[in-house]
Amino acid sequence: MTEAAPDTRWFYLCTDDALAMPNAFVTTRVGVVPLVAQNLKGRVVAFRNVCTHRFAVIHGEPTGCGPLRCPYHGWTFDAEGMPTGLPFNPTDFQLDAEGRRRLALNPASLARCGRLVFIRVATEGPGLEAQMGAEIFARLSTLSTTFTRPVPEVEADIVPGDDWEWFETANLRVALRPGHTLLLEGLPSPGADNRFVRHAAFRSAPADAEMPA
Ligand code: FES
Incomplete structure (x- = not known):
């Protein structure tokens, strides 16, 4: 059974x-709602990852670039969620500007804590800092901007010890060995799978x- 997740809760993405490259995307699910964050011409935006035409999932992969x-029918959406590229529109869909506006994607919310990106289903609700608490938010923000060198893949199998x-x-687990390594593990939100x-x-x-205290 799918566990319900509050639409107003933030989840680490x-x-x-x-999301730095043009067209880079990351997807997740919150409960039964598929979400996507994507870089579209330099803007990082978030939507429900569901086409408004016949409700197909748009991006099926956890991450990618495109x-x-x-x-399904090849509609392309812009950073406002508007369908801008509609193959065979004159014969198959006949959507004018108003019709396209009505079929814009449903927006979701994004927030950042330092270099970390979080996503939420609802467009309104408490901020990320309010959910985390000011102290954790500040600490995580500082850590994320202090630890900036990705560990090479050959070394990435790190097991945190007692120290x-x-x-x-x-949904984020943070393991810190001060001065050495920061490990982040974003667990799936309720209802999502291990992908x-x-x-x-x-x-x-x-x-x-220097390490943040
Ligand atoms: S279902 Fe997406 S374009 Fe038709």
């Missing part, structure tokens, strides 16, 4: 590097940077 284009500090916020687990490991930069 990715680091901002994952236009925000529905695989590591742990804390959790939203949406996110792991990332970083070292501090520069190596002798």
